[in-house]
Amino acid sequence: MDGSKWKANASKHKAMSYGRMEEAMKKLDEQIDRLLEEAAALDAEEDKRYGKGQRGDELPEELKDPKKRAERLREAARQLEAEKKLELAVEKEKRREKIGKAKQELEEEAKKKAEAQGDNPEEAKPSEKAQRNFTDPESRIMPRAGTFQQSYNAQVAADADTQLIVAQEVGQSASDARQLSxxxxxVEANTGLVPKELSADTGYLSQEDVEKVEDKGVECFVATGRSKHGEEAPPAPRGRPPAGLSFKERMKRKLLTKRGRKAYARRKVTAEPVIGQVKNTVLPRFSLRGLTKVQGEFSLACAVHNLKKLWKLGWELPSLAAQAA
Incomplete structure (x- = not known):
């Protein structure tokens, strides 16, 4: 198994933190009020000068008098200014509504999380740094390629012998924890089979999750930390594991054995290349927006990957005659 952050069809610059939302809405309210007051003042001035409902340019003879033409143009400019102010006020009100909706969504998420943890949901509040993106609200800020971008977290389980994708998923959590089970x-639902072995990097290390998988008869090889580049591996342990080792210590010891090293090494030529192949040749980034849509888009990309692998393996569709027989 392996996971990777896939860039969403959204910019992180179109996101706002919960802490800034209230302040932004107050500023927008002030701007809206000022723009509407200015537009109303211009309308009142025109009504006073030309009469209510009159624009001041109704009489065609104004065009015949050069002295009045400049004044007519000035009045037309004032009218355009008033219309522009009204248009800006409408745009700012729409933005205010978007911020209000994002703020409400963050508060609802915080309440659901508190309720799931047994806390009082009415007292729950989102973190001041919690963010919501206005282009794709369901994407999340995640670390990717040395920076932070609006992304989704895609998971892939690949067969070690063929590099065929046997399970895939897209989620909103930046963490890979609790994804193994x-x-x-x-995998079992898609293939009707349970794997004998499973290898994954340290992001998947969760005792509860690993134990659930091992209860199915799957032996797990999950890294307990990241090795430094060029660092010499310690010698393989021998004999029975000492008593009293923690879950993490037992897993670390198993990965240091010859069998453990061999099993984990296969991950580097199985799941990691598959992620790279899908990302570089099929789906560099998501084009659609929203979790449900990007899940469908990723599923299609994985199907394309599998078809290419099957073709290289010499697999052919059965003929129509064979199907009819």
């Missing part, structure tokens, strides 16, 4: 269940 759902993916193994999907």
């Amino acid at each position: 759902p993916m193994v269940e999907q």
Whole structure:
């Protein structure tokens, strides 16, 4: 298994934190009020000069008098200014509504999380740094390629012998924790088989999740930390594991054995290349917006990847005659 952050069809510059939302809405309210007051003042001035409902340019003879033409143009300019102010006020009101909706969504998420944890949902408040994007509200800020971008977290389970994708998922959490068990269940649902072994990097290390998978008869090889480049690996342990080792210590010891090293090394030529192949040749970034749509888009990309692999493996569709027989 492996996961990767996939760039969403949204910019992080179109996002706002919960802490800034209230302040932004107050400023927009002030701007809207000022623009509407200016537009109303211009309308009142025109009504006073030309009469209510009159624009001042109704009489065609004004065009015949050069002295009045400049004044007519000035009045037309004032009218355009008033219309522009009204248009800006409408745009700012729409933006205010978007911010209000994003703020409400963050508060609802905080309440649901508090309720799931057994806390009082009415007292729950989002973190001041919690963000919502206005282009794709369901995408999330995630670390990607040394920076932070609006992204989704895509998961892939690949067969070690063929590099065929046997399970895939797209989620909103930047963490890979608690993903092993759902993916193994999907592998079983898709293929009718349970894998003998599973390898994954340190992001998937969760005792509860690993134990759920191992209860199905799957042996897990999950990294317990990142090795430094060029660092010499410690010698393989021998004999039975010492008593009293923690879950993490037992996993670390297993990965240091010859069998553990061999099993984990296969991940580097299985899941990691698959992620790179899908990202570089099929789906560099998402084009659609919203979790449901990007899940469908990623599923299609994985299907394309599998078809290419099957073709290289010499797989052919059965003929229509064979199907009819």
